[in-house]
Amino acid sequence: MVTRTSPSVPIGALAPLTRPGWVEAGQHLLAGLELAVHEVNDAGGIGGRPLELVVRDTAADPARAEAAVEELAGLGVVALAGEYHSVVARAAAARADALGLPFLCSSAVLDALTDEPTDRVARLAPAQxxxxxxxxxxxxxxxxxxxxxxxxxxxxxxxxxxxxxxxxxxxxxxxxxxxxxxxxxxxxxxxxxxxxxxxxxxxxxxxxxxxxxxxxxxxxxxxxxxxxxxxxxxxxxxxxxxxxxxxxxxxxxxxYMPERLGALGARVEKTLRERLAHAPSFVAFEGYDTITVLAEVLRSYGTDRASVAASWPHVRVEGTRGQISFTRVPGVGVWQWAWPPVQVVDRDPADPDRLRIV
The missing domain is CATH 3.40.50.2300 (Response regulator)
Structure with missing residues (x-):
């Protein structure tokens, strides 16, 4: 059980929360991350220790992201999560890899997330x-x-x-x-x-x-x-x-959503809608799933960075949009969920607030 005196398990989180970043995407990403952390802690945390999200704003700036990764690594986070912009995530991944900090990238899709193959970085979003x-x-x-x-x-x-x-x-x-x-x-x-x-x-x-x-x-x-x-x-x-x-x-x-959400996805969708005061985007689900994966990894494999990085090929976690596991994909140098569901949708001309699969 999580108590106030239990030492936390810190996870670094990157998101674009100010311009010129896509701020709404960053807010949705953070909402998903925070909801999942809240639920993990309500369920007892990680072996009785609470998860703690240490958030840094990247503002769509690769240099700012690199500095944030340096800072978070120095603060002792066990892993890095998040980011929406591909170019920013690429800079963060390179720095995290160099520092030995495992990074689960939530939403960036650029195929070459790293210059060379690495075991420390994994990704939930599909490759571009x-x-x-x-x-x-x-x-x-x-x-x-x-x-x-x-x-x-x-x-x-x-x-x-x-x-x-x-x-x-x-x-x-x-x-x-x-x-x-x-x-x-x-x-x-x-x-x-x-x-x-x-x-x-x-x-x-x-x-x-x-x-x-x-x-x-x-x-x-x-x-x-x-x-x-x-x-x-x-x-x-x-x-x-x-x-x-x-x-x-x-x-x-x-x-990056299924045609229909399962029980977990529907429950999370309802709670995210209440938190955001409007329908959650797929980015919010990516944030939630990121913490869901990391929590399972930390419970099963330990909270040291080397153990987290070694866990990616063994992950089998039920997320909001399907079962998540990681594999190696040709041309992609990180551990990749292959693949999340992909839709082509638009806003309905008869009701622009409604999305329709086209």
Whole structure:
């Protein structure tokens, strides 16, 4: 039983909680992490010791994340959890690996989360190559062969563009790259019309320039039949609907949820909805599942860092979205849950607050 005098088992947590990070994603991630910690402690903690979450804001800054990992390692955390942004998670993973600190990454998808294979890092989110190929197939099956990609400079967006180009090419599709460093939203619209693209993908930050791009395309009569897509999941969050209203509907995106939640997922969904005062995103479930895995690892294998890092291939844990286990996937240098459920969904034009599987 957890008591006030029991020494805690500290876990470091990284999340983007201020701009320019995707703050709502960070809040959802943290809500899931905190709920799971609360439930673990209510159930007796780790051998009678309470779990303690030591949170640091990354603000989507890789350097800030590296400094936070250094600090958390010095504070004696037994493991690192969290992070949403792929480029930030990559920096955190490299530093954690160098310090011998096990890291369970909750939500970042970049395939090359580390430069070299490592036993210390594991990940719950699917690799970008897995999810984005599913998204590319969705576009192709809907008849889109010429896809415009409006992208900002980033390792993550560049990786997504490459994956889309390569996969679309296998079935006769192609990508038109539009550089948002030099193109205004109105100029993007001109390029889409000139190039004859039937879909525009937003490989951009949220809320800007994504919101301005959607508004420009929706207002351009030449582009009335152009599908807007957001594989990175910007429309998942309530802020999207609040800023765009009806314009934010019918924009397909990737969501890492099953078609129906089981008993655990339904219970967690209800509690998260109460905590957040709106529907939880898939990122909140990723946060909850992260702590669920780490708690089981700490109970079964011990609280020293080496034992945690050695446990990944032995994990078998029931999460909110299915049974979680880790394996080695070609091209992915960390222990990977292969795979979480993947949906392509959008906001229903008849009710933008409702998500529908498309």
């Amino acid at each position: 190559s897995h999810g984005w190929r599913i998204y590319a197939d969705f576009l192709l099956d809907a008849g889109h062969r010429r896809i415009a990609v409006a992208a900002q400079p980033s390792v993550y967006w560049a990786s997504g563009t490459r994956l889309l180009r390569e996969h679309l090419a296998t079935r006769g599709g192609g990508v038109v790259e539009l550089d948002l460093r030099v193109l205004t939203p109105e100029a993007v619209c001109d390029e889409i019309a000139d190039q004859g693209a039937t879909a525009l993908l937003l490989l951009t930050g949220h809320p800007e320039p994504a919101v301005s791009l959607v508004q420009a395309v929706r207002a351009d009569r030449r582009l009335a039949d152009v599908v807007i897509g957001a594989p990175a999941g910007q429309p998942e969050f309530a802020e999207w609907a609040a800023l765009l209203g009806d314009d934010g509907a019918a924009i397909p995106f990737l969501r």
